[in-house]
Amino acid sequence: MKQQTKKQRLKNVLPWNAKDHINQSVRDMPPSGIRKFFDLVSEMKGAISLGVGEPDFVTPWHVREACIYSLELGNTHYTSNKGMLELREAICQEVSRDMGIDFDCNEEILITTGVSEAVDLAFRATLNPGEEAVVPEPCYVAYTPDIILAGGVPKTVPTRLENEFRVQAEDVARRVTEKTRSLLLSYPNNPTGAIMTRSDLEDLADVVVENDLIVISDEVYAELTYSKSHISFAQLEGMKERTLILNGLSKSHAMTGWRIGYAMGDPALVGAMTKIHQYTMLCAPTMAQVAALEAMQSGKDEMLHMRHEYDLRRRLFVSGLNRIGLDCFEPKGAFYAFPSVQRFGLSSEEFAERLLYEQKVAVVPGNVFGESGEGFLRCSYATSREELIEALDRMEIFIKSL
Amino acid sequence: MHEILEILYENAKATPSEIAALLGKSEEEVAREIKEMEDAGIIRKYITLINWEKLDQSVVFAVLELKVALQRKTGYDAVAERIARFSEVESVRLISGGHDLSVTVRGKSMKDIAYFVAEKIAPLDGVQSTCTHFILKSYKEHGAILTEQPKPERLVITP
Numbered sequence: 208m209k210q211q212t213k214k215q216r217l218k219n220v221l222p223w224n225a226k227d228h229i230n231q232s233v234r235d236m237p238p239s240g241i242r243k244f245f246d247l248v249s250e251m252k253g254a255i256s257l258g259v260g261e262p263d264f265v266t267p268w269h270v271r272e273a274c275i276y277s278l279e280l281g282n283t284h285y286t287s288n289k290g291m292l293e294l295r296e297a298i299c300q301e302v303s304r305d306m307g308i309d310f311d312c313n314e315e316i317l318i319t320t321g322v323s324e325a326v327d328l329a330f331r332a333t334l335n336p337g338e339e340a341v342v343p344e345p346c347y348v349a350y351t352p353d354i355i356l357a358g359g360v361p362k363t364v365p366t367r368l369e370n371e372f373r374v375q376a377e378d379v380a381r382r383v384t385e386k387t388r389s390l391l392l393s394y395p396n397n398p399t400g401a402i403m404t405r406s407d408l409e410d411l412a413d414v415v416v417e418n419d420l421i422v423i424s425d426e427v428y429a430e431l432t433y434s435k436s437h438i439s440f441a442q443l444e445g446m447k448e449r450t451l452i453l454n455g456l457s458k459s460h461a462m463t464g465w466r467i468g469y470a471m472g473d474p475a476l477v478g479a480m481t482k483i484h485q486y487t488m489l490c491a492p493t494m495a496q497v498a499a500l501e502a503m504q505s506g507k508d509e510m511l512h513m514r515h516e517y518d519l520r521r522r523l524f525v526s527g528l529n530r531i532g533l534d535c536f537e538p539k540g541a542f543y544a545f546p547s548v549q550r551f552g553l554s555s556e557e558f559a560e561r562l563l564y565e566q567k568v569a570v571v572p573g574n575v576f577g578e579s580g581e582g583f584l585r586c587s588y589a590t591s592r593e594e595l596i597e598a599l600d601r602m603e604i605f606i607k608s609l
Numbered sequence: 610m611h612e613i614l615e616i617l618y619e620n621a622k623a624t625p626s627e628i629a630a631l632l633g634k635s636e637e638e639v640a641r642e643i644k645e646m647e648d649a650g651i652i653r654k655y656i657t658l659i660n661w662e663k664l665d666q667s668v669v670f671a672v673l674e675l676k677v678a679l680q681r682k683t684g685y686d687a688v689a690e691r692i693a694r695f696s697e698v699e700s701v702r703l704i705s706g707g708h709d710l711s712v713t714v715r716g717k718s719m720k721d722i723a724y725f726v727a728e729k730i731a732p733l734d735g736v737q738s739t740c741t742h743f744i745l746k747s748y749k750e751h752g753a754i755l756t757e758q759p760k761p762e763r764l765v766i767t768p
Binding site for chain 1: 616627630631632633761763764765766767768
């Protein structure tokens with residue numbers, strides 16, 4: 208009798224389909240546009256890739272060596288949720304020295320597993336379902352998905368070449384509603400290489416205060432500016448409390464694979480992020496924190512050396528792009544050039560695909576980073592001088608063939 | 610360091626036009642500055658770093674440590690300059706520590722170098738003692754690691 212009931216019950220059950228068990232936001236999320244290009248380039252032999260968003264330098268040896276030594280001593284346990292105290296102290300000291308902002312190393316900083324985690328935590332800790340975050344584009348590909356995964360609604364704002372891709376306060380103001388909670392800033396910018404000026408930020412501050420917003424400021428390229436220092440929104444008078452500074456060692460110290468980032472800001476905001484972090488991550492990897500501490504304490508010279516090399520390549524590459532007919536404004540930060548392809552009558556994607564197939568140079572089409580990136584290409588100059596020169600030669604041949 | 614020198618220090622083959630592109634200067638300006646530094650003796654020579662291990666023909670290097678008697682008027686200079694004139698000698702340096710001069714010598718064989726030291730260097734007036742260290746293997750020269758190492762891989766496209 209019992210068995211029969213079971214059989215009858217199972218008869219009406221739908222066949223198993225794992226796809227029916229995926230969260231709706233995740234299911235509806237389009238795959239990153241960068242993925243398609245990755246697959247195309249991976250199959251191509253002899254291609255020069257200007258599509259890499261990380262330093263070509265290996266982490267300096269003294270940093271790797273400090274990590275190896277720490278492993279030999281057996282330091283393989285968890286750290287505090289917030290991260291090692293020495294590392295938090297070292298970062299707070301440097302931020303105090305370089306930016307003139309004091310953060311309490313016990314209450315106002317959290318060490319995260321890369322800046323990526325910090326971005327995710329920042330949105331999850333501050334957005335209620337249906338609330339909005341404003342995101343200037345073109346930008347790094349993770350912000351909008353992170354907002355959606357946090358239950359929020361991304362409101363993108365285009366930035367334009369005429370302003371050298373600095374986000375304008377009036378464009379932000381136009382997108383703010385009563386549901387808007389935060390404004391994301393990511394300068395120096397990936398993919399454009401743009402940096403903000405103090406007066407741009409001051410204009411934004413008015414919009415931020417009027418609408419009672421939090422600024423989530425991804426400053427992972429802060430150390431990589433040329434000719435002019437980076438300025439953070441938190442450095443404006445009275446704006447420290449409203450800003451979450453997100454930064455890490457990936458780009459400045461060539462430490463992408465270590466996954467060390469941090470968030471700094473008001474104790475209530477950092478505390479809320481720490482709450483999520485303690486349940487989802489527990490702590491950033493201990494061995495990577497040890498390496499990060501070494502980099503913070505004695506990595507300045509190597510960092511400056513790498514920045515100098517990027518600056519040389521930047522001049523070489525940007526002047527080269529303009530020479531061969533790919534118009535490019537001067538990028539003042541990060542390690543990207545963002546030339547325009549509009550005059551060729553091809554979309555970013557068509558241009559990038561044909562350049563790859565015909566001359567084996569891989570760049571990333573600008574539309575991958577948002578609609579306002581259409582008509583541009585992201586070219587990373589975090590690759591050797593020889594490759595940059597060779598890439599320019601091949602691009603010149605391609606352009607002449609158009 | 611001077612920014613042009615820094616580039617040439619790493620790559621003696623860098624041309625004025627390449628250097629100009631890196632520094633945002635004009636080619637003429639760079640060429641003129643290089644010429645000035647050559648004339649002033651700041652740039653002394655353009656060299657090629659050779660990985661001798663990869664060649665069949667035998668080349669032997671040795672580092673000599675010399676104790677030298679200080680001369681009343683010329684200090685170490687007279688004997689150091691005398692040693693420097695031998696074509697076998699690649700470098701001569703005054704050093705701190707237990708010895709006075711460090712001399713690098715190049716020869717075809719260990720025997721070659723041993724005879725050279727015994728016949729030419731040791732008998733010199735002022736040279737009190739010599740100690741010859743033959744170089745067995747070179748791991749790094751002029752900032753370049755010579756042992757083969759696989760290049761770490763990066764993903765070809767990343768956001």
